[in-house]
Amino acid sequence: MSTAVLRVSDLTVSVGRGERRFVAVRDVGFEVPAGGSLGVVGESGSGKSLTLRALMALLPRGVRAERGVVELAGEPLPFTGPAARRARRGRLAMVFQDPLSGLDPVYTVGDQLAEVPRRVLGASAGASRRRAVELLRMVGMPDPERRAHAFPHQLSGGMRQRVLIAMALASEPKVLLCDEPTTALDVTVQAQVLELLDDLRRRLGVAVVFVSHDLAVVRQVADELAVMYTGRVVETGPANEVLSNPAHPYTLGLLEAVVDLDGTAHAPRAIPGALPDLAHVPSGCPFHPRCRFASEDCALSDPGFRYLGDGGAERGTACKYPERVMAG
Amino acid sequence: MSLEVGPSLYEVAATPGRPPERDRPALPLLVAEGLCVSFPAGRGQRLTAVEDVSLSVSAGETVGIVGESGSGKSTVARCLAGLLRPDSGTVSLRGELLGARRTREQHRAVQLVFQDPYSSLNPRLSVRSVLGELLVFHGLAKGEAVEPRCRELMALVGLPADALDGYPSSFSGGQRQRIAIARALAVQPQVVVADEPISSLDVSVQAAILALFADLRDRLGIGMVLISHNLAVVRNICDRAAVMYLGRVVEVGEREEIFTDPRHPYTRALLAAAPRLRPGPDGVAVRLRGEPPSPTARPTGCEFHPRCPRAEPLCTVERPELLPAPPGSSRLAACHFRDEKP
Amino acid sequence: MSTLVEPPGPAPVGDRPHRSRHILLHRARRSPTFIIGAVISLTLVLVAVLAPLISPYSPDHQDLYNILSGFSSNHLLGTDQLGRDELSRLIWATRTDLRVGVLAVIFPFCFGTVVGTLAGYRGGWLDTLVMRAVDVLIAFPFYVLVIALIFVVGTGTTGIYVAFAVVDWVVYARAVRSTTLVVRESDYVAAARTGGLPVSRILLRHVLPNTVTQAVVYLTNDVVLVIVAVVTLGYLGLGVQPPTPDWGTMISDGQEFLTTYWALSTLPGIAVLFTGLGLSLLGDGLADVLRPQ
Numbered sequence: 001m002s003t004a005v006l007r008v009s010d011l012t013v014s015v016g017r018g019e020r021r022f023v024a025v026r027d028v029g030f031e032v033p034a035g036g037s038l039g040v041v042g043e044s045g046s047g048k049s050l051t052l053r054a055l056m057a058l059l060p061r062g063v064r065a066e067r068g069v070v071e072l073a074g075e076p077l078p079f080t081g082p083a084a085r086r087a088r089r090g091r092l093a094m095v096f097q098d099p100l101s102g103l104d105p106v107y108t109v110g111d112q113l114a115e116v117p118r119r120v121l122g123a124s125a126g127a128s129r130r131r132a133v134e135l136l137r138m139v140g141m142p143d144p145e146r147r148a149h150a151f152p153h154q155l156s157g158g159m160r161q162r163v164l165i166a167m168a169l170a171s172e173p174k175v176l177l178c179d180e181p182t183t184a185l186d187v188t189v190q191a192q193v194l195e196l197l198d199d200l201r202r203r204l205g206v207a208v209v210f211v212s213h214d215l216a217v218v219r220q221v222a223d224e225l226a227v228m229y230t231g232r233v234v235e236t237g238p239a240n241e242v243l244s245n246p247a248h249p250y251t252l253g254l255l256e257a258v259v260d261l262d263g264t265a266h267a268p269r270a271i272p273g274a275l276p277d278l279a280h281v282p283s284g285c286p287f288h289p290r291c292r293f294a295s296e297d298c299a300l301s302d303p304g305f306r307y308l309g310d311g312g313a314e315r316g317t318a319c320k321y322p323e324r325v326m327a328g
Numbered sequence: 329m330s331l332e333v334g335p336s337l338y339e340v341a342a343t344p345g346r347p348p349e350r351d352r353p354a355l356p357l358l359v360a361e362g363l364c365v366s367f368p369a370g371r372g373q374r375l376t377a378v379e380d381v382s383l384s385v386s387a388g389e390t391v392g393i394v395g396e397s398g399s400g401k402s403t404v405a406r407c408l409a410g411l412l413r414p415d416s417g418t419v420s421l422r423g424e425l426l427g428a429r430r431t432r433e434q435h436r437a438v439q440l441v442f443q444d445p446y447s448s449l450n451p452r453l454s455v456r457s458v459l460g461e462l463l464v465f466h467g468l469a470k471g472e473a474v475e476p477r478c479r480e481l482m483a484l485v486g487l488p489a490d491a492l493d494g495y496p497s498s499f500s501g502g503q504r505q506r507i508a509i510a511r512a513l514a515v516q517p518q519v520v521v522a523d524e525p526i527s528s529l530d531v532s533v534q535a536a537i538l539a540l541f542a543d544l545r546d547r548l549g550i551g552m553v554l555i556s557h558n559l560a561v562v563r564n565i566c567d568r569a570a571v572m573y574l575g576r577v578v579e580v581g582e583r584e585e586i587f588t589d590p591r592h593p594y595t596r597a598l599l600a601a602a603p604r605l606r607p608g609p610d611g612v613a614v615r616l617r618g619e620p621p622s623p624t625a626r627p628t629g630c631e632f633h634p635r636c637p638r639a640e641p642l643c644t645v646e647r648p649e650l651l652p653a654p655p656g657s658s659r660l661a662a663c664h665f666r667d668e669k670p
Numbered sequence: 671m672s673t674l675v676e677p678p679g680p681a682p683v684g685d686r687p688h689r690s691r692h693i694l695l696h697r698a699r700r701s702p703t704f705i706i707g708a709v710i711s712l713t714l715v716l717v718a719v720l721a722p723l724i725s726p727y728s729p730d731h732q733d734l735y736n737i738l739s740g741f742s743s744n745h746l747l748g749t750d751q752l753g754r755d756e757l758s759r760l761i762w763a764t765r766t767d768l769r770v771g772v773l774a775v776i777f778p779f780c781f782g783t784v785v786g787t788l789a790g791y792r793g794g795w796l797d798t799l800v801m802r803a804v805d806v807l808i809a810f811p812f813y814v815l816v817i818a819l820i821f822v823v824g825t826g827t828t829g830i831y832v833a834f835a836v837v838d839w840v841v842y843a844r845a846v847r848s849t850t851l852v853v854r855e856s857d858y859v860a861a862a863r864t865g866g867l868p869v870s871r872i873l874l875r876h877v878l879p880n881t882v883t884q885a886v887v888y889l890t891n892d893v894v895l896v897i898v899a900v901v902t903l904g905y906l907g908l909g910v911q912p913p914t915p916d917w918g919t920m921i922s923d924g925q926e927f928l929t930t931y932w933a934l935s936t937l938p939g940i941a942v943l944f945t946g947l948g949l950s951l952l953g954d955g956l957a958d959v960l961r962p963q
Contacts, residue, residue, distance in 0.1 A: 186396035191601035216603035261560040270536035435866030448857035
């Protein structure tokens with residue numbers, strides 16, 4: 001797809017050294033069209049957060065991107081070194097989960113916001129301040145001129161999250177990576193922030209990659225969905241199609257397990273078994289021990305990832321027998 | 329360790345969906361009336377966490393308390409469990425008033441399950457020690473009888489007997505929560521108060537723990553108070569629900585009433601804001617403005633009025649009482665416009 | 671009717687690593703600080719315990735025909751101004767100083783831990799009282815207080831024990847109190863309270879095991895401080911009294927010979943250094959090993 005503003009392929013991230021090394025993200029690939037939105041869903045250990053951090057070249061010590069290609073508007077981005085940061089400035093930005101730790105407590109919100117136009121875009125001090133207020137207004141902060149002088153701890157959780165979004169947008173990126181930005185927020189505030197993200201996406205044409213463990217939340221924001229399990233992408237496709245007719249047993253399991261507000265036709269059902277230790281992922285298809293559609297050969301060979309080509313939107317799955325899942 | 333996966337092992341327990349209609353016993357087990365709790369907030373101010381909250385739970389009934397941060401729901405939970413003494417108001421068990429200091433038996437009657445499975449178990453005690461200590465102390469088992477009783481408890485919460493040897497750090501979140509539930513059940517309580525018991529767990533595990541709660545409630549006939557910010561969970565398992573905002577109950581009633589015919593604008597907003605899996609009838613998306621105010625600076629009149637889409641000048645002066653809506657029903661709402669349908 | 675049974679599968683990623691007795695040993699083995707510290711400390715303890723067996727001479731044995739001799743095959747580390755064998759005196763001084771050091775911290779450790787726990791858990795007037803006492807004692811320079819007390823009680827080991835008992839407990843109390851404040855708010859303590867358990871039991875089984883590690887780690891460092899203090903007092907003539915061998919008195923005695931027979935003062939000094947190093951490393955290593963994971 002030539003219109004993809006962000007294309008990731010074969011991204012593999014490993015953690016640890018020597019004997020204790022294990023692969024946390026394996027062969028992850030997806031595409032995001034310009035102005036589009038991709039939701040990445042997974043539970044703990046799925047590798048979704050690490051994937052985002054690898055994209056941002058923000059991997060912690062001891063964690064390495066072994067291989068992979070990340071292309072932004074066709075241009076490949078390096079993973080390490082000062083070139084990595086330079087290449088991402090003004091193109092890729094991240095909104096973090098915890099607004100309290102994402103903001104420096106000793107500077108006012110306005111100062112922190114103004115830093116980006118000043119240092120990244122080379123604007124003057126006055127212009128930067130004006131831009132900071134403008135950004136606050138753009139993210140729906142009430143009374144932005146006054147709020148710009150507030151310190152992070154003086155703001156509520158929802159407001160802080162808006163500031164984080166503003167900071168990410170300050171560098172005028174093409175792609176916004178969001179790592180569970182609403183998990184720590186109250187339901188009503190979450191709804192506001194999700195609406196804001198959607199609105200900004202439409203207005204500014206910025207693509208959004210939204211990581212979450214909550215399927216229902218992701219549905220609000222994402223056009224496309226990628227489901228991750230033990231570091232791999234197990235399913236991709238348009239959000240409403242994936243949610244209504246999943247092509248991978250894990251996605252189906254998640255859907256069945258979710259306690260949904262609208263009352264469900266069936267009782268919520270936990271996925272049997274437990275998430276495997278990433279250092280000891282089952283052979284073959286990593287989900288097979290918990291899968292009710294599995295056959296013998298599911299344990300023997302890696303199912304890989306393939307696209308269900310039947311015209312129309314692209315659905316991808318890492319299941320050998322998606323027809324079993326889609327039928328029942 | 330290979331996982332023996334047989335489909336029969338993972339049958340969901342009876343009914344996390346729709347609990348069958350049960351004869352409600354006339355006498356409630358645990359009744360809280362007029363609870364008021366405030367905390368010193370520095371500079372001589374007081375922070376009112378809970379204001380005039382009343383609640384009742386009967387045997388075999390699950391009551392949900394829904395609210396966001398600052399609603400005071402956790403504070404209510406702690407009052408019910410005897411961890412916190414309210415400034416005023418009473419908590420009674422089977423009609424008997426529970427004083428500031430509860431007796432051993434009174435403590436047994438109301439147990440708490442906490443939100444964070446990673447900090448609610450003593451990291452230095454094995455599961456057997458934790459359970460055994462409670463059993464022996466309350467005289468529920470002695471000497472030889474302790475071990476079989478511990479095993480029973482493990483079976484009750486769906487854990488294998490050898491989990492007794494383990495220390496909390498060797499268990500996953502879901503397993504720890506089961507252990508915490510076993511600890512609560514060890515003393516044979518009459519009411520279990522669960523404060524956000526599944527919100528820290530992975531999605532695939534939440535349903536299992538929820539099913540466990542439902543199963544235990546049905547089997548053991550205990551009363552349950554479930555506190556959650558997640559409406560879906562409350563709708564799934566509770567018979568009645570109370571919605572709290574800024575320390576007060578703003579609406580309370582039977583589950584289906586609350587969810588299909590909410591009479592308080594806050595309840596409606598919560599329902600509208602809750603993310604859903606299936607695209608619902610979006611209709612009028614009631615979006616709340618702003619955020620919950622600081623509990624030290626409470627608005628006048630109806631405390632919800634600054635954010636309420638239905639607010640009128642009356643709301644800034646006169647606080648609405650919690651009254652039946654529609655009149656004569658068991659459902660109560662604290663809104664001047666409670667008789668209006670959504 | 672069947673409840674969801676969860677098989678004891680491997681813990682998911684993001685969980686805490688397995689922490690039983692084995693992990694402590696495992697971590698101990700992999701911490702170089704701990705190992706070195708343990709080796710040194712163990713060596714010292716062995717020297718102290720086996721002193722009667724390994725010491726070539728009695729520490730009091732005076733050979734007045736052989737005073738101030740240098741290193742020789744008869745006297746590996748020479749003799750002092752009274753002809754006493756330096757090596758033997760060093761060995762026996764290890765025994766003395768280690769013994770006094772360890773005994774002197776026992777009361778402060780126990781008392782400080784108990785008081786800190788009670789103050790932290792109960793709060794209120796008890797906490798205020800304890801903390802003010804701590805503030806007062808800490809405000810005084812350590813040695814000034816200790817020396818003052820020794821003048822009151824008398825020199826010798828009794829004086830040392832009393833002085834430290836009065837002065838040294840405060841650090842334990844403070845450390846334990848702050849950990850107790852944190853543990854007090856934890857959910858598992860709340861669970862113990864709802865379980866109806868009495869305060870004494872909660873403190874003993876739930877609070878203390880989680881707070882005492884702090885105190886234990888501090889203990890190893892405190893032993894070093896106490897030993898140094900004992901040595902200092904000995905040097906000043908206020909500590910262990912002759913003829914009992916003690917590094918402090920040895921240093922003091924050898925002072926006048928510093929330019930000619932430097933070994934007399936230097937060797938005990940090195941011994942103190944060695945001891946301090948070993949115990950400090952042990953303490954650091956312990957902190958590493960016992961760190962909650």
